[in-house]
Amino acid sequence: MLGATLSVGALAAGNALAVGAAADIGQPAPSFTGKAADGSTVSLDSLRGKTVVLEWTNHDCPFVKKHYGAENMQKVQKEAAAKDIVWLQVISSGPGKQGHVDGPTAIKLNEQRGATVANTLLDVDGKIGKAYGAQTTPHMYIIDPQGTLVYKGGIDSIPSARADDIPQAVNYVREALQAMDSGKPVPNATTRAYGCTVHYAS
Template identity: 65%
Template sequence: MTFPMTSKSSFLRGVLSRRTVLAGAATTVLLASGGPARAQAQLDQPAPAFTATTAEGKTVSLDSYKGKTVVLEWTNHDCPFVKKHYGSGNIPTLQKEATAQGVVWLQVISSAPGQQGHVDGPTAIKLNKDRGAAPTQVLLDPSGQIGKSYGAQTSPHLFIVNPQGVLVYKGGIDSIATAKADDIPKADPYVKTALGELAAGKKITHASTKPYGCSIKYGS
């Protein structure tokens, strides 16, 4: 089919206009969902600083733990993947082993009010007591500010900060992304191995792994 020159020009302008609108809409969706626009903590760089309120109502900062290895564990007690690692005793055992070696273990709850996993301080303390958990502190992050600064995506999602305040690990607790406790003994225990390598002064073999679990329930 042959178009008159004016019709062809109008047709092309219409196509380009529609493409521009669609591209703008796609960008808006990405920004609204916190996609590519969300910054993430970078390996071998200083870990994002923060100040937070603990479940006991105290105020702590990452800087207050300078000189110690710090583990940040994002959690949501209602998530099946979290239940896998707590119900089996996997995370509580790892917490106790790590803190016995002087590691600071910070549980972080970034679920927004009204979302799955959101709890107040007393409830968080009771949950840990009932599960035999032993984090150094539980940090309440209902605004999601800490979680977003680290790029935390799932519960669980774990990060390790070395005594110099540098991020040296981020990712999953292990290598098998299921909610089945039977898979734990078969998995490569990424976080346990990373802590051991760090304590021995070795380079962490798998410093960045894929996290798995429930999406963190950030607010809008």
């Protein structure tokens, strides 16, 4: 987890599909400052110069369980960490809603799953999620070192909760990061996110 001294923030009726509308590709990513699971304050502005991945998550969502249970999410996280990419989870579930957890629980969940994330943002009031138009868990966003949003959408190309679909799917996040690493445009900058509806407080 990033240290406190670093200022960096029921299943949705079947298979929820959405395209985020609030944050635009090729435009500055919405700025945010939020509380993190480890007690630190996370701000996007302080991360200028680094690639940042935002992962909306809900540990009780079957689609999230698919990608963590098969260690698909963790593999991409580790690949990103090896390139000094800042990977932030965001939990926008409101109090009393599915997926809502406190900081220690979020940290424990990641330890149990072997997740490699810089930190987890506790977006209790949903301000960060709504600024980005996050609608599902998982919902993925990538911000380049200049602070520009270069990817938003799904983790991969097959919208199912079945782990056996993962090997056949195109992992859009890995594809985008590899393109950026090669100095090429992201080939699929906007894709459909799928999963459970984000359970905002209101």
